[in-house]
Amino acid sequence: MRVVAAAAVGLVSxxxxxxxxxxxxVGAAACSGCHPSSARVPSPVPRLAGLDRGIIxxxxxxxxxxxxxxxVMDRIAKGFTDDEIQAIAAWFxxxx
Amino acid sequence: MTTSRRRFLTxxxxxxxxxxxxxxxxxxxxxxxxxxxxxxxxxxxxRALRQADPRIAVTLVEPNRxxxxxxxxNAVIAGLRELSAQEFTYDRIAADGIVLARTAATAVDxxxxxxxxxxxxxxxxxxxxxxxxxxxxxxxxxxxxxAASEKMPHAWRAGEQTLLLRRQLDAMPDGGLVVMSAPAxxxxxxxxxxxxxxxxxxxxxxxxxxxKLIVLDAKDAFSKQRLFQAAWxxxxxxxxxxxxxxxxxxxxxxxxxxxxLITDFGRHKAAVANVIPPQRAGRIADAAxxxxxxxxxxxxPSTFESKLVPGIHVIGDAAIAGAMPKSAFAANxxxxxxxxxxxxxxxxxxxPTPKLINTCYSLVAPDYGISVAGVYxxxxxxxxxxxxxxxxxxxxxPRAVRAVEATLADAWFRTITAEVFG
Numbered sequence: 001m002r003v004v005a006a007a008a009v010g011l012v013s014x015x016x017x018x019x020x021x022x023x024x025x026v027g028a029a030a031c032s033g034c035h036p037s038s039a040r041v042p043s044p045v046p047r048l049a050g051l052d053r054g055i056i057x058x059x060x061x062x063x064x065x066x067x068x069x070x071x072v073m074d075r076i077a078k079g080f081t082d083d084e085i086q087a088i089a090a091w092f093x094x095x096x
Numbered sequence: 097m098t099t100s101r102r103r104f105l106t107x108x109x110x111x112x113x114x115x116x117x118x119x120x121x122x123x124x125x126x127x128x129x130x131x132x133x134x135x136x137x138x139x140x141x142x143r144a145l146r147q148a149d150p151r152i153a154v155t156l157v158e159p160n161r162x163x164x165x166x167x168x169x170n171a172v173i174a175g176l177r178e179l180s181a182q183e184f185t186y187d188r189i190a191a192d193g194i195v196l197a198r199t200a201a202t203a204v205d206x207x208x209x210x211x212x213x214x215x216x217x218x219x220x221x222x223x224x225x226x227x228x229x230x231x232x233x234x235x236x237x238x239x240x241x242x243a244a245s246e247k248m249p250h251a252w253r254a255g256e257q258t259l260l261l262r263r264q265l266d267a268m269p270d271g272g273l274v275v276m277s278a279p280a281x282x283x284x285x286x287x288x289x290x291x292x293x294x295x296x297x298x299x300x301x302x303x304x305x306x307x308k309l310i311v312l313d314a315k316d317a318f319s320k321q322r323l324f325q326a327a328w329x330x331x332x333x334x335x336x337x338x339x340x341x342x343x344x345x346x347x348x349x350x351x352x353x354x355x356x357l358i359t360d361f362g363r364h365k366a367a368v369a370n371v372i373p374p375q376r377a378g379r380i381a382d383a384a385x386x387x388x389x390x391x392x393x394x395x396x397p398s399t400f401e402s403k404l405v406p407g408i409h410v411i412g413d414a415a416i417a418g419a420m421p422k423s424a425f426a427a428n429x430x431x432x433x434x435x436x437x438x439x440x441x442x443x444x445x446x447x448p449t450p451k452l453i454n455t456c457y458s459l460v461a462p463d464y465g466i467s468v469a470g471v472y473x474x475x476x477x478x479x480x481x482x483x484x485x486x487x488x489x490x491x492x493x494p495r496a497v498r499a500v501e502a503t504l505a506d507a508w509f510r511t512i513t514a515e516v517f518g
Binding site: 023024026027029030031032033034035036037038040041042043044045071072075076077078079080084 | 144148425428429432433436439440448449450451452453455467469470471472482484485486487489497500501503504507508510511512514515518
């Protein structure tokens with residue numbers, strides 16, 4: 001019975017690892033409502049996947065501080081903390 | 097791999113299969129999630145579930161072969177766009193390995209974790225996601241039943257109703273009176289009636305300039321109000337008249353035979369009447385027991401799991417999502433949050449506290465766009481605005497900014513429909 005329990009735990013934790021590997025950080029999933037996930041979608045809104053982490057962080061901080069003009073990003077950036085911005089930027093920078 | 101090791105693994109797997117509790121064994125093999133409703137919420141969720149964990153067996157229940165999107169359907173009514181630009185198939189979703197059940201869900205047995213379908217089949221689930229959108233509350237406005245909608249279209253679910261309203265406007269002689277009615281909150285797409293009024297006014301101004309549009313409203317305030325009203329004063333003076341609740345705007349009944357909308361203060365006989373009626377969550381929500389007395393579905397703001405029935409999640413227009421409006425953007429954002437939570441729960445984990453975004457554009461004219469944006473987080477069992485974030489386009493923006501927002505509205509539609517259906 002001990003073997004069976006170990007097998008079950010193993011299966012569950014593999015599933016958890018699969019789920020967390022693909023999981024975006026808090027707030028990041030909604031970005032693709034406007035920022036295209038696919039490079040094939042023509043849009044004036046930049047694709048974030050693969051963008052330099054520092055560029056995303058700077059843009060978000062400037063939008064938030066009112067130092068960069070925006071149409072909606074100035075309003076949206078104000079909803080995110082520095083830590084959240086760092087995590088979102090790192091996640092998008094790692095995407096391809 | 098040696099023979100003895102292979103045999104050991106085979107035995108181990110057999111032992112696991114024999115002794116695991118049934119539900120755990122089923123989940124370890126392939127957790128089953130059924131998603132009901134193939135709109136922005138349901139289709140997004142089905143895809144996001146497969147992305148979060150490709151082992152999840154996802155079935156999407158949707159009777160329609162084609163999805164007809166509501167955002168931008170007001171431009172179809174005004175003759176600025178064809179309905180075909182609103183139509184999307186489920187081919188790419190099926191290609192993702194999502195099973196399509198092309199029929200309606202008719203009942204849910206939460207204790208057996210099973211959904212009954214109109215074709216007689218039953219689907220077992222480990223978790224169920226309901227994304228049924230809205231149903232019209234027929235006769236909640238006296239006189240407005242399904243037959244009345246053939247004469248006085250609602251056009252609040254895109255498709256044939258959209259085209260009917262467009263044909264009626266096309267056929268109306270110059271000088272005709274168009275009357276719209278807007279319902280009390282909550283309803284699908286809070287700025288929608290006012291975008292529609294704007295684009296109908298644009299149609300009248302350019303094609304039938306002696307005509308007039310009256311909007312009878314069951315409310316005194318509405319979404320993006322100061323932006324809409326400033327634009328109306330600039331673009332459509334004397335053509336578009338908005339009548340709020342306090343000025344007698346509340347429609348108390350309609351007479352389809354005479355195309356008349358009736359308020360406490362008078363009768364408005366229309367050449368073209370557009371009645372946007374009271375609404376509720378799609379009927380499967382009621383059948384599943386997840387809708388409350390309001391007709392909408394209370395949910396946990398982190399997981400979108402029903403507060404009334406465990407194991408069932410509700411997303412999109414049907415959900416009571418606190419400060420989040422009933423918009424396509426919100427439905428898509430909720431779907432992705434819900435999918436991540438469902439994947440975590442199925443894997444035995446606990447979902448993180450989410451943050452969601454909404455961005456919603458309206459056209460006041462083809463080259464004049466305005467927007468509202470918001471960021472939301474759970475607080476006190478509800479989704480609330482993150483303090484200091486969100487808000488409307490600036491009131492004093494130059495026309496160039498309005499033109500950019502109209503372009504961004506168009507880009508948003510291309511992007512979101514590509515993500516959900518492309």
